[in-house]
Amino acid sequence: MNLLYSLAFVALAVASVAFQAADAIRRKQFKVLAAQGAILALAIVLGILAIYNFRIPSMAELLQALVPWQA
Amino acid sequence: MIEKGRISNIQSAMLAITSLTIMGHLIVLTLVISHSKENGWIAAIIGTALGLIGIVAVTRLSQRFPGLTLIEILFRHFSWPGKIAAIVYLLYFFILTLLAVRLFGEAYKSILYETPLTAFIVIILLVSAYAVYLGLETIGRMNQIMLPILVVMAIVVAYLTMPNKDYSNLLPILGEGWMPVGAGALSVMGWFGEIVIMGMLLPYVQKPERLMKANLWVAALTLIFFLGPVTGPVAMFGATEAAKMTFPTFSEVRYIEAGEVLNRFDAIAVLFWTVGLLFRISIFYYGLCLGTAQALKLKTYRPLVLPFGWLIGAGSLWFAADYEEIQSFLFGVYAPLNITMGALLPVLLLLLSRLIQKLRKRKEVAEER
Numbered sequence: 001m002n003l004l005y006s007l008a009f010v011a012l013a014v015a016s017v018a019f020q021a022a023d024a025i026r027r028k029q030f031k032v033l034a035a036q037g038a039i040l041a042l043a044i045v046l047g048i049l050a051i052y053n054f055r056i057p058s059m060a061e062l063l064q065a066l067v068p069w070q071a
Numbered sequence: 072m073i074e075k076g077r078i079s080n081i082q083s084a085m086l087a088i089t090s091l092t093i094m095g096h097l098i099v100l101t102l103v104i105s106h107s108k109e110n111g112w113i114a115a116i117i118g119t120a121l122g123l124i125g126i127v128a129v130t131r132l133s134q135r136f137p138g139l140t141l142i143e144i145l146f147r148h149f150s151w152p153g154k155i156a157a158i159v160y161l162l163y164f165f166i167l168t169l170l171a172v173r174l175f176g177e178a179y180k181s182i183l184y185e186t187p188l189t190a191f192i193v194i195i196l197l198v199s200a201y202a203v204y205l206g207l208e209t210i211g212r213m214n215q216i217m218l219p220i221l222v223v224m225a226i227v228v229a230y231l232t233m234p235n236k237d238y239s240n241l242l243p244i245l246g247e248g249w250m251p252v253g254a255g256a257l258s259v260m261g262w263f264g265e266i267v268i269m270g271m272l273l274p275y276v277q278k279p280e281r282l283m284k285a286n287l288w289v290a291a292l293t294l295i296f297f298l299g300p301v302t303g304p305v306a307m308f309g310a311t312e313a314a315k316m317t318f319p320t321f322s323e324v325r326y327i328e329a330g331e332v333l334n335r336f337d338a339i340a341v342l343f344w345t346v347g348l349l350f351r352i353s354i355f356y357y358g359l360c361l362g363t364a365q366a367l368k369l370k371t372y373r374p375l376v377l378p379f380g381w382l383i384g385a386g387s388l389w390f391a392a393d394y395e396e397i398q399s400f401l402f403g404v405y406a407p408l409n410i411t412m413g414a415l416l417p418v419l420l421l422l423l424s425r426l427i428q429k430l431r432k433r434k435e436v437a438e439e440r
Contacts, residue, residue, distance in 0.1 A: 013381045020374045032374045035367055039378035046385035059169065060391040060400035067404050 002051050009047045013040055072138065073364055073372055074275055076208035083276045084285040085218050086211060087269055090354050091262065091293045093347025096320050097174055098401050099262040100300050104319060105402075107255030108310035109241045111301040114252045118259020119294040123287070125264045125414035128421050130286045133273040135424055141270030142362040148424065154366075156416065161362050163412045164268065165386070168355040170397075172196065172387040175348045177394050181317065182341065192384055195345075195352060200380040202353040203360060204373055207275055210357065214350050221346060222296075224339050229299050231327045231336070236306035259297075261406030263290065264413020271358035317394070356383065 017036055024032040049056060057065075078086075107114040129141075136144045145157035176191040202210050245252065266289070273282060304319035307326065313319050320340060327336040357372075360379055364372035391397045 016377050016381070020377065024374060029370075031367060032369055035363070035369070036374055036378045039375065039382050043378065043381035043385045046382070046389050050385055050388040056389075058389055058391050058396060059166065059386070060396045060404070063166070063404045063408065064400060067407055 005051045006048045009051065010044055013044055013047070073361060073370070074207055076206045076211075077275055077277050078207055078211035078272070079277050080281055080285040082211035082215050083269065083272055083282075084289045086214050086272065086350065086354055087266055087286070087289045088293055088296070089214055089218050089221075089347055090268070090351040091265060091289070092296045093344065093351050094171070094265065095262060095293070095297045096300050096347070097178065097318065097344065098405070099258060099297075100304075100319055101314075101317070101398075102258040102401060102405070103255040103301055104305060104310065105314045106258060107251045108247070108314060109243075109305050110245060110247075110252050111255055111305065112241070112298055113245070114255025115259050115294060115297050115301050117252065118256040119263065119290055121256060121260040122263025122266075122414075123290055125260075125410075125417055126266050126286050126290055127283070128414065128417035129267050129270050130273070130282050132417055132421050132424070133270060134279055134282060135421070137279055138274050140274050140361065140365060141267070142365045143274075144270075145420070146366060148427070149420070156420075157362070157366055160267075160412065160416075161359060161366065163408070164271075164355050164359040164362065165383075166408075167265065167268075168352060168359060168383050169387045169390045170400075171348055171352045171355060172383055173390045173397065175344070175352070176387065177397065178318065178321075178344050178348075179341075181321075182337070189384075189388070192387055195349065196380050196384050198349055199352045199356050200376055202349070203357045204376045207272060207357065210350065210353050217346050217350070221343055225296070225299070225343065228324055228327065228336060228339055229303065232303060232307065232323055235326050236303065238302070238306045240306050240309050241302060257410070258406045260414065261409035263293075264409035264411075267413040267417060268355055268358050270417075271361055272354070356380075 017040055021033055021036055024030070024036070103111045103114050103118075132141070132144065133139075136148065139147065141160060142157045145153035145160070147153075149156065172192055172195060175195045176188045179191045180186070180188055202213065266286070269286070273279065276282060276285075300320045304313035304316065304323050307313075307323055308316070308319075316322050321337070324336045324340040328334040356376075356379065360372040360375045363375055363379075369375075391400060
């Protein structure tokens with residue numbers, strides 16, 4: 001089931017950006033395309049991690065570790 | 072200039088008020104009551120006075136570099152350290168967007184237990200993404216319509232809770248000394264630090280020369296809107312009970328009984344959260360998209376709205392494992408993070424910009440000789 005969710009997540013994410021990405025290619029705005037690709041790739045990684053419930057340190061934990069007076 | 076829209080000074084002030092007030096009601100309230108108990112209102116007043124440091128610094132910075140957003144100022148005028156600071160600011164906007172989205176989900180989850188968190192996150196992100204895509208003018212005008220309605224509703228709710236309140240619960244004043252009040256005041260100061268997001272909107276106001284007056288009004292009105300919620304739950308439940316509550320104002324509103332028919336005012340609190348958080352998320356989401364587009368020197372921020380929407384959605388799930396973790400983040404990180412980003416850095420940038428200007432003038436004079 002998780003695999004199905006992950007595939008649906010990736011398909012939806014890519015499909016939602018596809019029109020704008022195609023437009024960026026048509027106008028030869030490759031910087032826009034690269035930015036979209038990078039942000040979306042990161043979103044997909046985080047999404048799949050969330051779907052599979054992988055235990056990685058959350059952002060709240062990471063930020064707490066940065067504050068010097070926290071244990 | 073990427074953003075073509077313009078907002079009035081009043082619209083900009085109203086956006087700041089909505090964004091700050093909703094965060095105040097949802098989380099800052101809990102922080103202040105936990106730290107300062109019955110003296111929360113003193114902490115709020117002192118914290119607002121301290122928060123003016125950040126507000127004045129951000130406004131002055133914006134007036135010093137007219138037409139430039141915070142990210143553009145950092146990229147164009149502060150060399151490579153500025154670029155690093157700009158990236159840190161973008162990360163900060165991202166973190167605060169995640170926090171707001173997650174809080175929206177958690178707030179709704181506390182009422183609709185069986186609905187998955189993802190459903191709430193998707194709904195708020197769809198609306199926010201649409202608002203951000205339409206631009207600053209749309210967000211500003213939408214908020215101009217909604218804020219007065221919310222204020223009227225809040226006044227009605229505050230009036231209806233009066234019979235259940237016992238204001239002697241706010242005594243003794245400074246019973247435990249200044250330390251708890253100081254801790255609460257720092258939380259409030261941190262909360263006002265969030266106004267640094269206005270650095271992304273202020274270049275688009277119609278009368279930048281009157282920004283300082285508008286932003287000082289923002290501080291005053293936000294404080295007024297915060298004093299009711301910070302005293303209300305303490306007056307109704309007592310300081311110890313109020314400090315234990317996740318959403319004290321929501322618990323307060325549930326006690327309203329106006330006759331036999333009007334006794335479920337929870338919906339008003341939920342409406343307040345929904346609309347308030349919608350604007351808050353939209354402002355930070357907009358700042359993130361616009362800032363990234365400006366950092367990458369793109370012609371428009373719109374192609375980034377949907378990718379960032381996905382990233383914010385996935386990121387808000389990763390933000391914290393549960394509400395406990397969010398609370399430890401709020402108690403441990405929220406205030407220092409906001410004070411650093413919203414007060415210390417803007418003050419430092421303002422001082423540095425003055426120093427750079429003086430050095431340049433001296434150099435010019437020396438060259439002329």
